[in-house]
Structures are given as C-alpha cells and as structure tokens.
Amino acid sequence: MSDKVNFGEELVDPAEKTRRVGAVFSSVAQRYDVMNDLMSGGLHRLWKDKFVARVKPRPGEAILDMAGGTGDVAFRLARRGALVTVADINADMLGVGEERATKRELTGLTWRVENAEKLSFESGRFDAYTIAFGIRNVTDIPAALKEAHRVLKRGGRFYCLEFSTSDWPGFAELYEAYASRVIPRIGKAVADDEASYRYLVESIRRFPKPAAFTAMIAEAGFARANAEPILGGLVAIHSGWKI
Ligand code: SAM
Numbered sequence: 282m283s284d285k286v287n288f289g290e291e292l293v294d295p296a297e298k299t300r301r302v303g304a305v306f307s308s309v310a311q312r313y314d315v316m317n318d319l320m321s322g323g324l325h326r327l328w329k330d331k332f333v334a335r336v337k338p339r340p341g342e343a344i345l346d347m348a349g350g351t352g353d354v355a356f357r358l359a360r361r362g363a364l365v366t367v368a369d370i371n372a373d374m375l376g377v378g379e380e381r382a383t384k385r386e387l388t389g390l391t392w393r394v395e396n397a398e399k400l401s402f403e404s405g406r407f408d409a410y411t412i413a414f415g416i417r418n419v420t421d422i423p424a425a426l427k428e429a430h431r432v433l434k435r436g437g438r439f440y441c442l443e444f445s446t447s448d449w450p451g452f453a454e455l456y457e458a459y460a461s462r463v464i465p466r467i468g469k470a471v472a473d474d475e476a477s478y479r480y481l482v483e484s485i486r487r488f489p490k491p492a493a494f495t496a497m498i499a500e501a502g503f504a505r506a507n508a509e510p511i512l513g514g515l516v517a518i519h520s521g522w523k524i
Contacts, residue, residue, distance in 0.1 A: 286420055289483030298420045299396075303371055305477045306350070306418075310373040312472040313351055314381075319471060320464050320478075325414075328516050329353055332413060332442040335509075335518055338363035342408040345432060347397050347425075348415020352378035352390070354442075358411070359389040366407075368395035369415075397425040402432045409433070413442040417488040426501035433523040439503055441519040443494075444485040449513035456515060460485065491517050 285292040288301050309316065317325045333354065338344060340362030346355040349367035351374055358365045367390055369375050375392050382390055395401060397412070398421045410429045419425045429439050447453040460482045468478025489497065491508040498506040503521025510517045 287483075287487055289480045289487075295420045299370075301480075302418050302420070305480050306371040307373040308474055308477050309472060310351070310371070310377050312474075313374065313377065314353075316468070316472060316478075317353075319467055324512070325353075328442060328511060329357060329413060331511060332411070332440065332518055333357040333361070335520070336409055336411055336438070336440050338409070343406065344409045344411060345402070345407045347395075347410060347412040347429070348418065349413075350374040350378060350415070352381055354411055354413045355390060356382065356385065356387055359387055362389070363409075364389050364391075366391045366393055366402075368393045368397075368400070370394065370396050397428060399424070400428045400432055404431050405434045406432050407434065407437060409438045409440065411440045411442075414444070416441055416443055417484050423497060423501065426497060426503075430502045430523055435523055437523045439498065439519075439521045439523070441498075443517060443519065444488060445491055445508075445510060445514050445517035447512075447514040448510070452513050452515070457486075491519070494519060 286295050286298050288298045338358045338361045342363045344358050344363045345366050345368060346358060347368050349355045349369050352367055355365045355367040367378060372394050375394065379392050397419050410433055416422055416425060447456060464482050465475045465479045469475035495506045495508045498519060498521045504524045506521040508517050508519050
C-alpha cells in the first residue's frame with residue numbers, strides 16, 4: 282500500500298491528493314485571477330515581475346512554465362520574446378489562460394496538459410524551467426524536480442516562486458492570522474468556495490522551509506541551489522542550474 286500524503290491537514294493516498302488538488306483548481310479556475318488580486322492585495326503581480334526579472338528570458342529561448350495555470354508568468358516571459366510552453370495538469374486552468382492570451386493577442390505560447398511528475402517532453406529540450414506557486418501542490422515534489430532537471434539543456438536554469446517563511450519579527454504571526462482567518466472567508470464570499478481556499482492556506486503552511494527545499498533542489502541534481510527571500514521571506518525565489 283502506498284504511503285499517505287498531506288492534502289492540507291488531512292492524510293490521504295497520493296492518487297487521492299492529485300485528484301483533490303485537481304478538483305480545487307477546477308473549482309477556482311474561473312475566479313482564480315480576481316482571487317489572486319484580492320488575497321494578495323495585488324502583490325502577486327510584483328512577485329511575478331521580480332521572478333521573471335530573475336529568469337531573464339531571452340528572445341527565442343524555449344521556456345517551460347510548469348503549473349502555468351492561467352498564464353500569468355508565461356505572459357510575462359512571452360512578452361520578452363521567449364517561446365513558452367505553458368504546462369499544467371489542469372485543463373480548466375489552461376482553458377482560462379488560453380482565453381486570456383487570445384484577448385491580449387499574445388503569441389509565442391503553446392498550451393499542454395502535463396503532470397509535473399512525469400513529463401512527456403524529451404530530455405534536454407528547454408533553456409529554462411519556471412514554476413510559480415505550483416510546486417507545493419504537486420504530490421511527489423522530488424519526482425517533479427527530477428523531471429525539471431531532465432528536460433533542461435546543460436546550462437539550463439530552474440526557477441521556482443513559492444510562498445515561504447517570513448523572518449521579520451511579528452510578520453509571520455500576522456500573516457498566519459490573515460491567511461487562516463481571512464483568505465478562506467474571501468474564498469467563500471467571492472467564489473463561494475471556502476474549502477478550496479482553506480486547502481491553499483494549509484498547503485502554504487506545510488511547504489518545506491527554504492533550507493529544506495534548497496536541499497531538495499540540490500538532491501535532484503541542480504548546481505548552485507539557492508533561495509532568495511522576497512518581502513521578508515513571505516515568498517521566495519528558488520533557483521538552480523543544470524551543469
Ligand atoms: N503558475 C500560476 C500562477 O502563478 O498564477 C498558477 C499557480 S496555481 C496556484 C497552481 C497550479 O498548479 C494549478 O494550475 C494546478 O493545476 C497546478 N498543478 C498542481 N499539481 C500539478 C502537477 N502535478 N503537475 C502540473 N501542474 C500541477
């Protein structure tokens with residue numbers, strides 16, 4: 282029998298976790314972008330801008346934006362001329378993204394349903410791999426990191442944006458109170474879906490601390506694994522190189 286994994290605070294079978302995460306994102310897909318603005322007070326836009334500035338996409342580069350959802354990071358990469366494959370396990374999230382891309386008349390984007398744990402791309406295909414607020418939802422994170430390493434070219438770079446742990450005195454407590462009390466209520470009021478937003482908060486709480494996640498990136502084979510805290514560590518940019 283397979284080991285249980287956390288779905289929020291609950292322990293479930295791995296396949297059940299993947300199914301439930303799928304249900305969460307199918308449920309929030311249509312409201313996902315407006316909810317991101319509401320929950321972060323628009324901050325997620327600044328985090329994503331900073332993230333893409335770190336990735337430094339170059340015109341014509343092949344970039345895999347994994348767990349790309351509705352395309353926020355992919356659009357920023359494509360605007361700088363990169364050829365972006367937006368991959369996500371959830372077709373509903375990608376569907377919303379494709380509609381947004383069409384409205385904005387964005388080019389250079391390919392949309393693919395993929396599980397980060399087992400990609401269908403050939404080895405050494407991409408110059409960079411990005412994953413923003415996605416990795417904590419993946420059931421088998423070490424498998425996803427190994428796949429990221431496999432599909433990158435030598436000299437390719439890995440960048441991950443994820444919620445993290447703040448070091449600012451009092452800030453972590455304040456954020457915890459906000460996240461656990463306010464976010465599920467916004468979820469209920471705006472999207473009539475308290476349970477999905479409760480899962481999202483719990484998944485943030487359970488994600489490994491920066492040093493532990495950096496060790497996982499190195500374990501997957503990446504060199505110069507690093508974590509850069511942003512805004513006192515509320516979010517962090519994790520990176521590594523395939524050499
Ligand atoms: N990157 C986008 C952004 O920053 O707005 C979307 C982030 S959203 C919080 C997380 C995404 O991870 C969802 O679209 C979900 O479907 C996707 N996801 C979860 N598990 C996945 C997996 N195993 N493989 C690929 N995508 C996955």
